[in-house]
Amino acid sequence: MVAAVASYLDARARGGTWFVRMEDLDPPREVPGAADDILRTLEGFGLNWDGEVLYQHTRHAAYRAALDQLVEEDKAFGCCCTRRDLAEADGLQVYPGTCRAGLPSGVEPRSWRFRMPDHEELVWQDAVQGDQRYASERVGDVTLLRADGQWAYHLAVVVDDEYQGITDVVRGADLVDATAAHIALQRALGFRPLRYAHLPIVTNAQGQKLSKQSLAQPVSVVEAPQTLKKVFAHLRITGYEMDAPPKMLDQATSNWQLSLLKQRGA
Ligand SMILES: [Zn+2]
Structure with missing residues:
Protein backbone atom coordinates (compact mmCIF):
# COMPACT_ATOMS: atom_id res chain seq x y z
CA MET A 1 0.00 0.00 0.00
CA VAL A 2 2.92 2.36 0.71
CA ALA A 3 4.37 1.75 -2.76
CA ALA A 4 0.93 2.04 -4.38
CA VAL A 5 0.09 5.34 -2.65
CA ALA A 6 3.53 6.90 -3.21
CA SER A 7 3.67 5.98 -6.89
CA TYR A 8 0.07 7.12 -7.37
CA LEU A 9 0.69 10.50 -5.71
CA ASP A 10 3.95 11.02 -7.57
CA ALA A 11 2.23 10.39 -10.90
CA ARG A 12 -0.82 12.53 -10.09
CA ALA A 13 1.20 15.41 -8.61
CA ARG A 14 3.18 15.64 -11.85
CA GLY A 15 0.21 15.26 -14.20
CA GLY A 16 1.32 11.77 -15.20
CA THR A 17 -0.46 8.48 -15.66
CA TRP A 18 -0.42 5.61 -13.18
CA PHE A 19 -0.34 2.01 -14.34
CA VAL A 20 -1.06 -1.24 -12.56
CA ARG A 21 0.84 -4.33 -13.61
CA MET A 22 0.23 -7.85 -12.29
CA GLU A 23 3.61 -9.54 -12.03
CA ASP A 24 2.09 -13.01 -12.16
CA LEU A 25 5.14 -14.92 -13.38
CA ASP A 26 4.90 -17.82 -10.96
CA PRO A 27 1.58 -19.66 -11.61
CA PRO A 28 2.26 -22.53 -9.14
CA ARG A 29 2.61 -20.07 -6.27
CA GLU A 30 -0.35 -17.92 -7.26
CA VAL A 31 -3.40 -17.94 -5.02
CA PRO A 32 -6.60 -18.04 -7.16
CA GLY A 33 -8.40 -14.70 -6.96
CA ALA A 34 -5.39 -12.85 -5.51
CA ALA A 35 -5.08 -10.50 -8.50
CA ASP A 36 -8.76 -9.51 -8.30
CA ASP A 37 -8.44 -8.99 -4.54
CA ILE A 38 -5.57 -6.57 -5.14
CA LEU A 39 -7.54 -4.64 -7.76
CA ARG A 40 -10.65 -4.42 -5.52
CA THR A 41 -8.46 -3.20 -2.65
CA LEU A 42 -6.89 -0.48 -4.82
CA GLU A 43 -10.36 0.63 -5.93
CA GLY A 44 -11.55 0.65 -2.31
CA PHE A 45 -8.72 3.05 -1.50
CA GLY A 46 -9.58 5.34 -4.43
CA LEU A 47 -6.40 4.35 -6.26
CA ASN A 48 -7.82 4.43 -9.78
CA TRP A 49 -5.36 3.38 -12.45
CA ASP A 50 -5.06 4.52 -16.05
CA GLY A 51 -5.62 2.21 -18.99
CA GLU A 52 -5.77 -1.57 -18.82
CA VAL A 53 -4.06 -3.69 -16.18
CA LEU A 54 -1.07 -5.46 -17.77
CA TYR A 55 -0.80 -9.14 -16.79
CA GLN A 56 2.66 -10.61 -17.23
CA HIS A 57 1.23 -14.05 -17.98
CA THR A 58 0.11 -12.57 -21.35
CA PRO A 200 11.72 3.29 2.93
CA ILE A 201 10.02 -0.06 3.56
CA VAL A 202 7.64 -0.79 6.42
CA THR A 203 9.06 -3.26 8.91
CA ASN A 204 7.81 -5.11 11.98
CA ALA A 205 9.42 -4.83 15.42
CA GLN A 206 12.07 -7.37 14.35
CA GLY A 207 13.08 -5.18 11.41
CA GLN A 208 11.58 -7.56 8.81
CA LYS A 209 9.71 -6.12 5.83
CA LEU A 210 5.95 -6.50 6.30
CA SER A 211 4.96 -9.16 3.78
CA LYS A 212 3.35 -12.54 3.43
CA GLN A 213 6.70 -14.07 4.45
CA SER A 214 6.69 -12.19 7.76
CA LEU A 215 3.00 -13.19 8.21
CA ALA A 216 1.69 -9.63 7.96
CA GLN A 217 -2.09 -9.26 7.70
CA PRO A 218 -3.41 -8.15 4.29
CA VAL A 219 -4.52 -4.55 3.83
CA SER A 220 -8.29 -4.32 4.11
CA VAL A 221 -10.67 -1.71 2.71
CA VAL A 222 -12.41 -1.75 6.09
CA GLU A 223 -11.11 1.35 7.91
CA ALA A 224 -9.40 2.55 4.71
CA PRO A 225 -9.05 6.15 6.00
CA GLN A 226 -7.21 4.90 9.12
CA THR A 227 -4.88 2.79 6.97
CA LEU A 228 -4.24 5.74 4.65
CA LYS A 229 -3.37 7.83 7.71
CA LYS A 230 -0.64 5.32 8.65
CA VAL A 231 0.63 5.22 5.07
CA PHE A 232 0.72 9.04 4.95
CA ALA A 233 2.69 9.14 8.22
CA HIS A 234 5.26 6.74 6.76
CA LEU A 235 5.49 8.93 3.63
CA ARG A 236 5.83 12.17 5.69
CA ILE A 237 2.57 13.56 4.29
CA THR A 238 0.95 16.22 6.48
CA GLY A 239 -1.73 18.89 6.08
CA TYR A 240 -4.74 16.71 5.22
CA GLU A 241 -8.04 15.96 6.93
CA MET A 242 -9.57 12.55 7.59
CA ASP A 243 -12.20 11.94 4.92
CA ALA A 244 -13.20 9.37 2.30
CA PRO A 245 -10.09 7.87 0.61
CA PRO A 246 -10.46 9.74 -2.74
CA LYS A 247 -10.59 13.09 -0.89
CA MET A 248 -7.63 12.17 1.31
CA LEU A 249 -5.63 11.25 -1.80
CA ASP A 250 -6.58 14.55 -3.47
CA GLN A 251 -5.31 16.50 -0.48
CA ALA A 252 -2.13 14.41 -0.33
CA THR A 253 -1.50 15.01 -4.02
CA SER A 254 -1.39 18.77 -3.34
CA ASN A 255 1.10 18.24 -0.50
CA TRP A 256 3.23 15.54 -2.13
CA GLN A 257 6.99 16.01 -1.77
CA LEU A 258 9.08 12.94 -2.50
CA SER A 259 12.16 14.84 -1.30
CA LEU A 260 10.87 14.72 2.30
CA LEU A 261 11.76 11.03 2.35
CA LYS A 262 15.40 11.65 1.52
CA GLN A 263 16.65 11.51 5.09
CA ARG A 264 14.83 8.27 5.84
CA GLY A 265 17.29 5.86 4.19
CA ALA A 266 16.02 2.37 3.47
ZN1 LIG B 1 26.19 -22.26 -14.90
Missing part, protein backbone atom coordinates in the same frame (compact mmCIF):
# COMPACT_ATOMS: atom_id res chain seq x y z
CA ARG A 59 3.61 -11.34 -22.18
CA HIS A 60 5.67 -14.52 -22.55
CA ALA A 61 6.22 -14.02 -26.30
CA ALA A 62 7.77 -10.60 -25.65
CA TYR A 63 10.14 -12.04 -23.02
CA ARG A 64 11.10 -14.81 -25.46
CA ALA A 65 11.86 -12.22 -28.17
CA ALA A 66 14.06 -10.23 -25.77
CA LEU A 67 15.97 -13.35 -24.71
CA ASP A 68 16.42 -14.38 -28.36
CA GLN A 69 17.83 -10.93 -29.13
CA LEU A 70 20.30 -11.14 -26.24
CA VAL A 71 21.40 -14.67 -27.21
CA GLU A 72 21.81 -13.58 -30.84
CA GLU A 73 24.09 -10.74 -29.71
CA ASP A 74 25.99 -13.02 -27.30
CA LYS A 75 24.63 -11.01 -24.35
CA ALA A 76 23.06 -14.09 -22.76
CA PHE A 77 24.26 -17.66 -22.29
CA GLY A 78 22.92 -21.07 -21.34
CA CYS A 79 23.76 -22.28 -17.84
CA CYS A 80 23.75 -25.90 -16.67
CA CYS A 81 24.45 -25.20 -12.98
CA THR A 82 22.06 -26.69 -10.46
CA ARG A 83 21.05 -24.92 -7.29
CA ARG A 84 23.42 -27.28 -5.50
CA ASP A 85 26.37 -26.41 -7.78
CA LEU A 86 25.87 -22.75 -6.95
CA ALA A 87 25.42 -23.32 -3.23
CA GLU A 88 28.73 -25.20 -3.24
CA ALA A 89 30.45 -22.22 -4.88
CA ASP A 90 31.13 -20.83 -1.44
CA GLY A 91 27.58 -19.57 -0.84
CA LEU A 92 28.19 -16.73 -3.30
CA GLN A 93 25.22 -14.48 -3.98
CA VAL A 94 26.73 -13.43 -7.30
CA TYR A 95 26.90 -16.10 -10.02
CA PRO A 96 30.54 -17.29 -10.25
CA GLY A 97 30.52 -17.34 -14.06
CA THR A 98 30.85 -21.13 -14.37
CA CYS A 99 29.10 -21.45 -17.75
CA ARG A 100 30.12 -18.11 -19.29
CA ALA A 101 32.61 -19.71 -21.69
CA GLY A 102 30.04 -22.22 -22.99
CA LEU A 103 28.71 -25.62 -21.96
CA PRO A 104 30.55 -28.93 -22.43
CA SER A 105 29.43 -30.65 -25.65
CA GLY A 106 26.21 -32.58 -25.27
CA VAL A 107 25.15 -30.67 -22.15
CA GLU A 108 21.80 -28.88 -22.41
CA PRO A 109 21.26 -25.54 -20.67
CA ARG A 110 18.97 -25.66 -17.64
CA SER A 111 18.53 -21.91 -17.48
CA TRP A 112 19.59 -18.77 -19.37
CA ARG A 113 21.61 -15.95 -17.87
CA PHE A 114 22.47 -12.38 -18.84
CA ARG A 115 26.13 -11.91 -19.70
CA MET A 116 26.80 -8.95 -17.41
CA PRO A 117 29.43 -6.71 -19.03
CA ASP A 118 32.76 -6.61 -17.18
CA HIS A 119 33.91 -3.42 -15.50
CA GLU A 120 30.73 -1.47 -16.14
CA GLU A 121 29.47 1.16 -13.71
CA LEU A 122 25.73 0.98 -13.08
CA VAL A 123 24.76 4.39 -11.72
CA TRP A 124 21.59 6.33 -11.16
CA GLN A 125 20.38 9.31 -9.18
CA ASP A 126 17.70 7.85 -6.91
CA ALA A 127 15.07 10.43 -5.93
CA VAL A 128 14.99 9.08 -2.36
CA GLN A 129 18.18 7.08 -1.79
CA GLY A 130 20.50 9.54 -3.55
CA ASP A 131 23.46 8.62 -5.79
CA GLN A 132 23.65 4.87 -6.41
CA ARG A 133 26.74 3.25 -7.89
CA TYR A 134 27.24 -0.47 -8.54
CA ALA A 135 30.16 -2.24 -10.17
CA SER A 136 28.73 -4.77 -12.66
CA GLU A 137 30.78 -7.52 -10.97
CA ARG A 138 28.76 -6.98 -7.80
CA VAL A 139 25.54 -7.79 -9.68
CA GLY A 140 26.75 -10.67 -11.85
CA ASP A 141 25.07 -12.77 -14.54
CA VAL A 142 21.45 -12.64 -13.40
CA THR A 143 18.97 -15.31 -14.50
CA LEU A 144 16.59 -14.47 -17.37
CA LEU A 145 14.82 -17.81 -17.88
CA ARG A 146 14.73 -20.10 -14.88
CA ALA A 147 15.43 -23.83 -14.79
CA ASP A 148 11.72 -24.45 -14.07
CA GLY A 149 10.84 -22.73 -17.38
CA GLN A 150 9.53 -19.53 -15.80
CA TRP A 151 10.62 -16.05 -16.84
CA ALA A 152 12.74 -14.24 -14.30
CA TYR A 153 11.48 -11.03 -12.72
CA HIS A 154 14.47 -9.00 -13.97
CA LEU A 155 13.82 -9.65 -17.65
CA ALA A 156 10.02 -9.34 -17.46
CA VAL A 157 10.13 -6.01 -15.61
CA VAL A 158 12.64 -4.45 -18.00
CA VAL A 159 10.74 -5.58 -21.10
CA ASP A 160 7.39 -4.38 -19.73
CA ASP A 161 8.70 -1.02 -18.50
CA GLU A 162 9.82 -0.33 -22.07
CA TYR A 163 6.59 -1.70 -23.59
CA GLN A 164 4.38 0.47 -21.35
CA GLY A 165 6.52 3.59 -21.84
CA ILE A 166 7.22 3.84 -18.11
CA THR A 167 9.27 6.92 -17.18
CA ASP A 168 9.29 6.76 -13.37
CA VAL A 169 9.51 3.76 -11.06
CA VAL A 170 8.52 4.30 -7.41
CA ARG A 171 8.91 1.17 -5.26
CA GLY A 172 10.35 -0.26 -2.06
CA ALA A 173 14.03 0.03 -1.12
CA ASP A 174 14.24 -3.77 -0.99
CA LEU A 175 14.53 -3.54 -4.80
CA VAL A 176 17.52 -1.16 -4.96
CA ASP A 177 19.98 -3.97 -5.80
CA ALA A 178 17.64 -5.29 -8.51
CA THR A 179 17.66 -1.86 -10.17
CA ALA A 180 21.37 -2.17 -10.93
CA ALA A 181 20.60 -5.37 -12.88
CA HIS A 182 17.66 -3.67 -14.61
CA ILE A 183 19.83 -0.77 -15.80
CA ALA A 184 22.39 -3.17 -17.28
CA LEU A 185 19.59 -5.07 -19.06
CA GLN A 186 18.01 -1.88 -20.40
CA ARG A 187 21.34 -0.90 -21.94
CA ALA A 188 21.89 -4.35 -23.44
CA LEU A 189 18.42 -4.31 -25.03
CA GLY A 190 18.75 -0.70 -26.28
CA PHE A 191 15.91 0.56 -24.06
CA ARG A 192 15.44 4.06 -22.58
CA PRO A 193 16.77 4.79 -19.08
CA LEU A 194 14.14 5.36 -16.34
CA ARG A 195 13.99 7.50 -13.22
CA TYR A 196 13.87 5.63 -9.91
CA ALA A 197 12.71 6.37 -6.37
CA HIS A 198 13.12 3.66 -3.73
CA LEU A 199 10.94 4.19 -0.68
